[in-house]
Amino acid sequence: MSDERFVSIEGIAKRYPGPSGGSTTIFENLWLPIKRGEFCCVIGHSGCGKTTVLNILAGLDQPSEGAVIVDGQAIEGPSLDRAVIFQSHALLPWRSVLGNVAFAVSSKWRDWSAAKVRAHAQKFIDLVGLIGSEHKRPSELSGGMKQRVGIARALSITPKMMLMDEPFSALDALTRGTLQDEVRRICLETGQTTFMITHDVDEAIYLADKIILMTNGPGAVLAEILENPLPKDRARIDIHRHPHYYGLRNHIIDFLVSRSKSFTQTAKNHDPRNVPVVRPALPEPSVISEPAA
């Protein structure tokens, strides 16, 4: 299967029956290819259907039209190939940290012995830096630690793809920063293909290879795919000093503030099958004052 179109979203739409017989279109005609090993971030306002797109990718929801192909196969329901990291972490509160990860491991490899499951689960608990907390219940963990367990659980089944629905939005800024570092490190090390939803522009710039801008719903479309111009070895602490940083950031903010509302009216030749790929660069030097004479 081609790595260029490892994941291919092909013309999906989501419609709900309206109150007076008609139907409300949340989004329609969405086309998006995702490369193997790529980190994709979707940014858009609430209500544009980002979470629905993620749920369709996860197989938890079905599109009203269109299909999604992953690694050559159409999605027909939830699969162990695609791990989801939930916004609310969704840990089972009656199980320990180890129990939560082991639940995922034993779901994937049903014939494994208990010892083998434990050892495998432990490896991923170590990976997210939770050594020593294996036997704690989720209620004894901080929000950041809970989300680490969620990440460990998702990684432990060695999925082909990770789906993250605003995984850090419930965390404080410091914890969010460290977890972003962890996720970036793990994704780079393991070459995970990742699809993430976020509201946080800086998070998207730091983590994503491609940032997908989605217009406002109802009737949302994908407006642009931004290629991240920042170097692969970027670090969170000095990312804002990079010369491309503000160009990219301003472009996203401008989109969110004004263009996301007006895009569907103003962009007349927008082809949803070939969403324009934009690579924000340095602003061109321009003359700001003429010499006196």
Add this chain to the structure above:
Amino acid sequence: MPSSLSLRAAIVSVALLLVFLIGWHIATRGTGATATMSPEYARLMGATATQGKSAMPGPLDVGAKLWEHIKSPFYDKGPNDKGLGIQLGYSIARVLLGYLLAVVFAVPLGFLIGMSPLMSKALDPFIQILKPISPLAWMPLALYTIKDSSVSAIFVIFICALWPMLINTAFGVAAVRKEWINVARTLEVGNVRRAFTVILPAAAPTILTGMRISIGIAWLVIVAAEMLVGGTGIGYFVWNEWNNLSITNVIIAILFIGLIGMILDQILARFARMVTFPE
């Protein structure tokens, strides 16, 4: 000196009990006023008329009788004179049998109703109509069809214990957080495994609450049921002692009904604590 809250509460409890016992003792001391009457006539009259004794037994009478019962709880001197332990044993056995039958029936059915919106809607009218029926109203029908009074009492316990468990199980199963179900779905966990590893532990606290309500109702109903069916059991004992006009024994039976009810509730509360998880 600050002392722990439970110690202070215990002191207040004991003080209230003492106040109650002393009040009871004073209230039942006796009237004092006795009429002189011929010995023949006096033998026909009770102690109230001849010695001015209160018709209501005092705490000391009850205490003495209680000690007698505790000394020999399991004597059996024929159908109308059995030890309190035997009578309570019969009642507990009936309650447990009817209750366990209800658990076996209600929990799987509640699961079905909770997991299937179709069954939930389809069975709802039956549950709504059957639930408010007083369990004792079933008694004639049970006696007529089962033709055995003891089994009928067990049936009545079954029918009264059924509804809280059924409704709580259905509610607990239907209210399992969507995200936990989604976790199971994304992990491709099969239906049976999902029911046992996700839905059952998530719904267990609600199910146990229903079971706790049920055991309380079952213990309430057994007394009334045994008054009707007669023969054995603490309910029969109460009614029999009322016919004997032994208010002392009635009071003792009331005390034991309360004690056993409390113990049954506490056992279920312990089970409930075992399955409760902090979030």
